[in-house]
Amino acid sequence: MPESNPALQLEVSDLHAHYGESHILHGMNFAVPKGEVVTLLGRNGAGKTTTMKAIMGIVQKRGGSIRFEGQELVGLPSNRIARLGLAYCPEERGIFSSLNVTENILLPPAVKPGGMSLEEIHGLFPRLKERGGSQGTKLSGGEAQMLAIARILRTGASLLLLDEPTEGLAPLIVQQIGDIIRGLKGRGYTILLVEQNFRFAATVADRHFVVENGVVVDWLPNDQIEQSTEKLKRYLGV
Amino acid sequence: MFELIGIPPQALFGQMLLGLINGAFYAVLSLGLALIFGLLNVINFTHGAQYMLGAYVAWLLLNFLGINYWLALVLAPVVVGAFGILLERLMLRKLYHLDHLYGLLLTFGLALIIEGVFRNLYGISGQSYPVPPVLTGGYNLGFMFLPLYRGWVVFVSLVVCLGTWLVIEKTKLGSYLRAGTENPTLVQAFGINVPRMITLTYGFGVGLAALAGVLAAPIYQVKPTMGADMIIVVFAVVVIGGMGSIMGSVVTGFMLGLLEGLTKVFYPEASNTVIFVVMAVVLLIKPAGLFGKAS
Ligand SMILES: Nc1ncnc2c1ncn2[C@@H]1O[C@H](COP(=O)(O)OP(=O)(O)O)[C@@H](O)[C@H]1O
Ligand SMILES: [Mg+2]
Numbered sequence: 001m002p003e004s005n006p007a008l009q010l011e012v013s014d015l016h017a018h019y020g021e022s023h024i025l026h027g028m029n030f031a032v033p034k035g036e037v038v039t040l041l042g043r044n045g046a047g048k049t050t051t052m053k054a055i056m057g058i059v060q061k062r063g064g065s066i067r068f069e070g071q072e073l074v075g076l077p078s079n080r081i082a083r084l085g086l087a088y089c090p091e092e093r094g095i096f097s098s099l100n101v102t103e104n105i106l107l108p109p110a111v112k113p114g115g116m117s118l119e120e121i122h123g124l125f126p127r128l129k130e131r132g133g134s135q136g137t138k139l140s141g142g143e144a145q146m147l148a149i150a151r152i153l154r155t156g157a158s159l160l161l162l163d164e165p166t167e168g169l170a171p172l173i174v175q176q177i178g179d180i181i182r183g184l185k186g187r188g189y190t191i192l193l194v195e196q197n198f199r200f201a202a203t204v205a206d207r208h209f210v211v212e213n214g215v216v217v218d219w220l221p222n223d224q225i226e227q228s229t230e231k232l233k234r235y236l237g238v
Numbered sequence: 239m240f241e242l243i244g245i246p247p248q249a250l251f252g253q254m255l256l257g258l259i260n261g262a263f264y265a266v267l268s269l270g271l272a273l274i275f276g277l278l279n280v281i282n283f284t285h286g287a288q289y290m291l292g293a294y295v296a297w298l299l300l301n302f303l304g305i306n307y308w309l310a311l312v313l314a315p316v317v318v319g320a321f322g323i324l325l326e327r328l329m330l331r332k333l334y335h336l337d338h339l340y341g342l343l344l345t346f347g348l349a350l351i352i353e354g355v356f357r358n359l360y361g362i363s364g365q366s367y368p369v370p371p372v373l374t375g376g377y378n379l380g381f382m383f384l385p386l387y388r389g390w391v392v393f394v395s396l397v398v399c400l401g402t403w404l405v406i407e408k409t410k411l412g413s414y415l416r417a418g419t420e421n422p423t424l425v426q427a428f429g430i431n432v433p434r435m436i437t438l439t440y441g442f443g444v445g446l447a448a449l450a451g452v453l454a455a456p457i458y459q460v461k462p463t464m465g466a467d468m469i470i471v472v473f474a475v476v477v478i479g480g481m482g483s484i485m486g487s488v489v490t491g492f493m494l495g496l497l498e499g500l501t502k503v504f505y506p507e508a509s510n511t512v513i514f515v516v517m518a519v520v521l522l523i524k525p526a527g528l529f530g531k532a533s
Contacts, residue, residue, distance in 0.1 A: 056427050082429030094424045098416040106410075107417055108428035155429070 009034040009159055009190045010055070014064035017047075017054040017214075024050045026214040027064065032159070037181060037191045039201045042211035043237050048194040049091055051211070052161050055192075056088045057081045068159065083111045087157035091164050091194070093148040097137040101128055104136045105151050112156030124180070125150050142173035149180060160184065163194045178203050198225070198232050210235045250503055251382035257499020258492065259388050259457070262395035265491030266450040267472045268479060269399055270443035272487040275476075276419040277439045280330060280341035286469030287352040288444045291318045292451025293460045294356060297367050307370040307456070314452045315445035322444030326437050349465070356462035364461030373456075391453050398449065399488040406484055415439065474517045480530020490528060 005011070010032040017025040025047050032038045040048045053059040055066055057078035066073040073081050082088075087108065096104055105121060105128065122129035125146045131139065139147060145165055152160060162181070166174045174197075181191060181204045195201040201208060202225045210218040212235065220228055267289060274282045295317050296310035305313065325348065333340045369387045376385040406412035418425045418432055426432040451465075458464055472491075479490030494513050502509040520528060 058423055058427055077433075078423075078427040079429050079431050082427055088424075088427050090424065094421055096417045096420050098420055099413055103413050107413055107425075109430065111429050152428075 005031075007033055009069060010192065011067040012051070012055070012065070013067075015051070015054060015066060016063040017050050017059050018061040019050075019059070020061075024214050025054060025062075028211070028214065028216055030209045030216050030219065032190060032192050033206075034190055035185070035188060036206040037185050037193060037204050039193045039195050039198075039205045039208045040211050041195055041198055041201060041208050041232070041236060043196070043235075046211040047214040048211055049163055050214075052088065052090075052163050052192070052194060055081075055161060056086065058088075082108075082155075082157070085112050085157045086159045086161065087152035087155050088161045089148045089152055089163060089165065091167065093144050095136040095139070095144050095147055097135060099136050100133050101136060101139070101147060102132040104147055105154065108151055108155045110154060110156050112158070115156035116153045118154070121150050121153055124153075124183070142169055142176070145169060145173070145177065146180075149177075153184075158188075159190045159192065161192050164196065165193070166195070166197060166200055174200060196236060198236060245503055247381050248383075253499040253503045254496060255382065255384065255388060255499070257496045257502070258392055259495070260498060261492040261495020262392045263450050263454060263468065263491075264472055264475045264495050265399050265488045266395050266446055266453075267468065268475045268487035268491050269402060269484065270446035271472065271476050272479070272481070272484055273402075273415075273446075274440055274443040275481055276484070277415065277422075277436055278326075278330065278341070279334070279338060280345065281338065282440075282443065283342060283345040283469070284325070284349045284352070285345075285444075285447050285472070286465030286467075287349040288318055288322065288447040288465070289451040289454070289468060290356065290462060290465035291321070291352065292448025293367070293455040293464060294360075294451075295448065296452040296455050297365055297460045300367065307452075311449070311452050315448040318448035318451075319441040319445030323437055323441040326440040330440070331433070331437075349469075353462050353466060360462060362462060364459030364464075367455035367460050369456040387456055391457065394453060395450075398446065402446075403485055403488065471513055474513050476527075478513075478517050478520045478527060480527025483527065483529040486527060486529025 008031045012028055012030050015025055015028040016023065028047070028051055030038075030040075040051060042048050050059060054062045055073065057073065057076055057080075062074055064074065068081075068084055068086060071084060073084075096107065099107060102118075105118065116124075127143055128147055128150055131143065136147070149162065149165065165177050169177070178200065181193070184191060185204075193201065193205060198208070202222060205222050207221045208219060208225070209216045210232070218235065225232070267285060271282055271285055274280060292314045295314040296307070299305035299310045299313060300307070329344060330341060333344060373387040373390050376383055406415055414425060414430055414435060418430070418435055422432045454464065475491050475494055476487055478494065479486035494516065497516070498509055498512060501512045508515070
């Protein structure tokens with residue numbers, strides 16, 4: 001077993017994942033250094049969401065290795081994985097309609113010390129304070145996305161998995177989400193971000209991995225994104 | 239006024255009280271069913287047998303160990319709830335990834351087995367369970383006579399239903415339950431041990447059925463078929479209230495009990511079928527049930 005590098009918060013090696021009989025991930029390899037924002041870029045259906053779900057243990061049928069702060073996650077149920085300090089913001093947002101906005105924020109239990117207080121979260125997302133009593137599903141798309149992010153900040157998790165947080169949102173809201181992600185990085189969070197929009201990704205991330213058909217086919221540091229634009233467009237089919 | 243419609247008030251209030259008591263049982267039983275269905279997606283056909291088990295455990299405790307009603311009111315739900323937990327751990331758990339039908343078949347089969355065993359042991363005539371001494375007798379309220387034990391049954395049911403509702407709507411644990419009913423996978427990915435929550439919810443729902451069984455023991459005969467008779471009506475109540483709706487099943491339970499009582503006064507021939515007529519009408523007009531959300 002290779003020595004784990006303490007500067008790497010998450011190391012994914014030769015990760016395979018299946019839904020029933022279909023083999024979706026075919027040996028993913030990538031790593032997320034502590035304190036960085038790292039993206040997984042790729043077309044629809046490339047396996048980005050499946051990678052997130054495999055890390056969180058939501059997809060249980062997986063092989064290979066996922067190490068978080070040196071600890072192996074493959075084989076653990078998702079509640080144990082969350083307790084180690086990973087928090088997941090799903091692509092479909094997963095706002096609970098039977099809970100109001102504040103109950104949604106308070107739902108995920110604190111798993112580690114050092115999470116934000118409700119006041120801090122309200123400071124960061126004033127809209128969510130105003131709408132605290134509204135039913136979770138009566139929010140606009142932007143508000144729902146803010147709520148999905150806000151909800152995982154109380155837990156004390158140090159690694160945030162954000163699956164396409166800008167999908168389907170107006171440019172102004174996308175900018176706000178960019179501000180929030182940079183703010184979270186400033187507070188020391190490590191973030192694994194799934195994106196299809198590499199122009200947005202370039203404004204927040206430190207490095208990018210390109211996913212195709214369940215494997216990582218390329219990677220580049222953010223400062224090389226300019227000279228690699230053509231190549232990325234080909235990968236993403238835009 | 240009562241003379242106008244030709245019904246003596248004693249008869250009217252008497253039937254309404256009987257209806258309210260049936261309603262109390264419907265409410266507690268359908269509350270348990272709704273909780274279980276919400277989180278487990280299992281239609282618990284063993285519920286009637288578990289209600290019967292509650293009554294029998296109380297009867298056995300009294301007759302073999304001399305344990306009185308008050309202790310049985312706590313012990314029987316715990317014993318039967320623990321039995322439910324065992325069922326969930328060993329059998330039900332294996333069926334969650336399959337179609338609803340499998341859970342239904344398993345729980346239905348178990349109900350037949352449990353009922354059969356008790357039929358073998360105790361026959362079908364039934365045993366009587368005495369009303370606890372402090373709850374014998376009653377009060378004359380002027381317009382009607384209120385037997386104390388019946389008032390007690392309605393009171394306990396109301397407290398249990400209201401307490402359960404408060405826990406679900408107002409506490410952290412309740413928010414886990416509500417969220418887990420919607421999206422258990424995500425709740426678990428937030429660090430909550432959802433499989434354990436499911437087990438305990440099943441145990442609690444079964445415990446509620448057993449509690450209803452103990453409450454029923456001094457009123458109805460303690461007999462192997464008591465659950466089967468009751469559960470058919472309770473399923474109708476759950477369908478009318480809306481599958482999985484907690485408040486809906488409680489309110490519907492009491493309302494339908496009352497409706498049944500009133501029907502006995504005004505048109506006795508229909509008293510056994512009125513609930514099923516309501517069910518058919520509700521299903522036609524609002525298939526998700528009165529309090530259910532259409533999905
Ligand atoms: N629940 C599922 N069952 C079976 N196949 C699935 C399921 N979810 C996703 N897939 C398949 O897995 C592949 C990868 O999907 P996904 O990880 O969602 O891609 P991405 O997030 O990159 O768009 C797709 O081909 C998709 O059809
Ligand atoms: Mg996706």
